[in-house]
Amino acid sequence: xxxxxxxxxxxxxxxxxxxxxxxxxxxxxxxxxxxxxxxxxxxxxxxxxxxxxxxxxxxxxxxxxxxxxxxxxxxxxxxxxxxxxxxxxxxxxxxxxxxxxxxxxxxxxxxxxxxxxxxxxxxxxxxxxxxxxxxxxxxxxxxxxxxxxxxxxxxxxxxxxxxxxxxxxxxxxxxxxxxxxxxxxxxxxxxxxxxxxxxxxxxxxxxxxxxxxxxxxxxxxxxxxxxxxxxxxxxxxxxxxxxxxxxxxxxxxxxxxxxxxxxxxxxxxxxxxxxxxxxxxxxxxxxxxxxxxxxxxxxxxxxxxxxxxxxxxxxxxxxxxxxxxxxxxxxxxxxxxxxxxxxxxxxxxxxxxxxxxxxxxxxxxxxxx
Numbered sequence: 001x002x003x004x005x006x007x008x009x010x011x012x013x014x015x016x017x018x019x020x021x022x023x024x025x026x027x028x029x030x031x032x033x034x035x036x037x038x039x040x041x042x043x044x045x046x047x048x049x050x051x052x053x054x055x056x057x058x059x060x061x062x063x064x065x066x067x068x069x070x071x072x073x074x075x076x077x078x079x080x081x082x083x084x085x086x087x088x089x090x091x092x093x094x095x096x097x098x099x100x101x102x103x104x105x106x107x108x109x110x111x112x113x114x115x116x117x118x119x120x121x122x123x124x125x126x127x128x129x130x131x132x133x134x135x136x137x138x139x140x141x142x143x144x145x146x147x148x149x150x151x152x153x154x155x156x157x158x159x160x161x162x163x164x165x166x167x168x169x170x171x172x173x174x175x176x177x178x179x180x181x182x183x184x185x186x187x188x189x190x191x192x193x194x195x196x197x198x199x200x201x202x203x204x205x206x207x208x209x210x211x212x213x214x215x216x217x218x219x220x221x222x223x224x225x226x227x228x229x230x231x232x233x234x235x236x237x238x239x240x241x242x243x244x245x246x247x248x249x250x251x252x253x254x255x256x257x258x259x260x261x262x263x264x265x266x267x268x269x270x271x272x273x274x275x276x277x278x279x280x281x282x283x284x285x286x287x288x289x290x291x292x293x294x295x296x297x298x299x300x301x302x303x304x305x306x307x308x309x310x311x312x313x314x315x316x317x318x319x320x321x322x323x324x325x326x327x328x329x330x331x332x333x334x335x336x337x338x339x340x341x342x343x344x345x346x347x348x349x350x351x352x353x354x355x356x357x358x359x360x361x362x363x364x365x366x367x368x369x
Contacts (some may be wrong), residue, residue: 002032002093009039009068010046010285012075013101015094016066031090033065033131037215041129042069043284044124046151047294048210048221049077049125051278052150059125060085060136060144062114067095067107069127071328074099074107079344083108085117115352126151133157134191135172138198145224151211153195156217177244181309184213184342186241189305192216192266196234205230211270212297213342220270235244235266241306248316248353250306270302295343301348308353309346322363330363331356 016034049057060083061070062111070084084095084107095109110117118126118140126145128137132155145151150287155161163179163186170176173194178186188211199206202225211220225234240256243249252267276298283289298308314321321327324339328347331337337349349356361367 002097004094007036010043010072010076010077011283012072013070013098014066014068014071015097016068017094027161032088032094034068038068040214040286040289041154041159041217041219042072043136043281043286043290044210044212044219044293045069046072046076047279047281047284047290048152048275049073049080050280051275053278054199056081057125058085058123058146059127060117060121060123061127061129062117062144063087063129063131063324064095067091067109068097069129070095071098071102071104071107071130073171074104075102081115082107083110083123084108084122085114087111087114088180109114115140122146122149123325124149128152128230129154131156133160133172135194138195138200142199142202142204142224147226148224150221150223151195151206152219152220152221153191154217155187155191158187158216161190161218163187168241174294175264178241181312181343181346182243182306184218185305185307185340186262186265188213188218188220188270189265189267192220192222192270193238193264195220195222196238196266199224200231200235200277203228204233205232205234206271208268208270209272209275210297213294214293221320232321234268237266238264238266239267243306248312248357250353265305267292267305268303271297271300273298293341296339299338300340301336301338302340304348304350307340307346307348308356311345313357317357317361317364319361319364320368322360322365327360327363334359 004015022186058081064070064084065088067084074082091112099107126141128141159165162183163177175190206222209221239254240261242251242258242261284290310321335350340346340348
């Protein structure tokens, strides 16, 4: 039996190394990695797979470590057949113990290189959650995903994607990132753009089902669509963004047309609202957080690209910010506006920058003095 501590996450018992990460992106404090803060991310996977409501789904957690995500899927999502894979042989005793701890007959351990696993087998659901960038693993994940299957990909290299390491983002993702208030949305859309371009090499397109930024990582779940027409539809949703700091205006285009354009990005929706409507936070480890995020995702105006932030408007106008709910209510009188999950001080709106600035000035407490 491997050494460690036993805990319960959701409805699942887990043995994890005694020395493990409990917050932030995590550090390798033991031979086998486990991050307690990622319980929310694992909750989302459970809610997502339950909402898919498919019978006999086969799932591969390709970088399973202790097997926490895979074992939770097998234990908490009915009628699943799960492979918990990790290339590190030190992970296998944890995986096998956790399978036994929950008396699971529908979960098996696998000690293979990820590329070998997906060269030999294919699955309805493929999960890639690496320590860092997912770029080296995306093509293999695509090969291992069956027709109409789902690929879930995490990126924890937030510094390149969010514009703090521009050169690294260019090298890894062939994209020009955005620094500042829009960095988390643009980082997520760069990741999704990269996945769409990799899928296109196989004449496959994608339909995003759920995509988000949380804590220290980006995460997207996409359904794979087959054929040239689906591929072209996906590629048609890639493009560039031009930002004018003198007016705060954002504009998007299919081609890079101006010197300081950023991207390319995925410019399509982040979520499938019908699937989100079926997701339920009841019984999750982080139930309150899951319920809060679900409400944001369900209501988010995600087809509008590139958010505004109240701090951005404050800096631009040199005026004190109104309360967030006051500003959003006023904006909604002119055009649909919603909070976004990216930040508690950001929002999405159908209005152009000139209208947003005008309403901000009107609602600023400075305007009432």
